[in-house]
Amino acid sequence: MLRWTQAALSRRSLLLGGGAATIGATTICASKTVAQEGHGDHGAPATVQMSGTTPSQHSAHGAMITVGTVDSDRNGFHPTEILTDWYTGTVTDLPDGRKLRTFEITAEDKEIEIAPGVMFPAWTYNGRVPGPALRATEGERLRIIFRNFGSHPHSMHFHGIHSARMDGVPGAGVIAPGDEFVYEFDARPFGCHLYHCHALPLARHLHKGMYGLFVVDPDPARHPDHQDVAKSRLLGSPENAEWQELAMIMNAFDTNFDGENEFYACNTIAHCYAKEPIRIEKDRPVRIYLVNITEFDPINSFHLHGNFFDYFDQGTTLTPTLRMVDLIMQCQAQRGLLEFTYREHEAGLYMFHAHQSEFTELGWMGMFDVVETLS
């Protein structure tokens, strides 16, 4: 039997060479085999293998896509539902007339399936990766009741403005298994933020899955110069209902714990939106709340096919920080809003993916299915 060492086994050779538990899902699907002309000086035809399910969606990247399906019921979360599943907590009135918004979050150890047949021993918020997408409105008082049912110390560190003792770092909100901590602070600034565990060692707690979106909608009354834009971002307003809003977290998984990622994804499941394209109506604008929480690789990116978008870095402005771009990059923990429309396009499948080709092939690629109307 071969003795394999980490040093002898790069992630590429691991993925391409076979022989370990992480291999099964990345082999190319063989349910339908198509012969194709070989390249240049190769006499024999190359073999291109395509998924038998929806080949038209897969061919653009040479069918480099996982085989089979992930059991979302067993995971307890579905990538399509994660896109629009905002957790708005419960709202009550404070004596001073402000709103108090309360969230309840638990940390749990949970094995999840991140690609067909590939199980990952995750640490989760509320049993899912990414954790719930919290959504509040600027100026509210927030109360987050955090209970640690996991096997390690954990915390919730919020990107935003708050006091030192609410920071979720060791000595200020990192709690032992079985304990509870209540974070409380005002919702500010408005924007597209995130929360994550800040227990040490940090990289370990991050790549195990402890992160999620923390969106603070602008209060239109506070932004008279851009009131229409603020209203369009305020969840529940008629102006907001016009938009197709999507929550996306670019993440990755180090399945053999060698400090490098073997799988990349948007919302955890490799190739999930390639297999189940995201349906959007062509006449309605799209807004993506995008976060990069990929550990180990310094930069991730988002590239949109056949279209350009406006970008609001960190979501803290009501005017774009970049206009008419088809690619943005985000360093670790960077995030922002993307806004675009396919109104002038013909209906069809439009790809989006990281423009790091390796990330694309290892799971971070999906499709928008632009349709006339959603049935």
Ligand SMILES: [Cu+2]
């Ligand atoms: Cu943690």
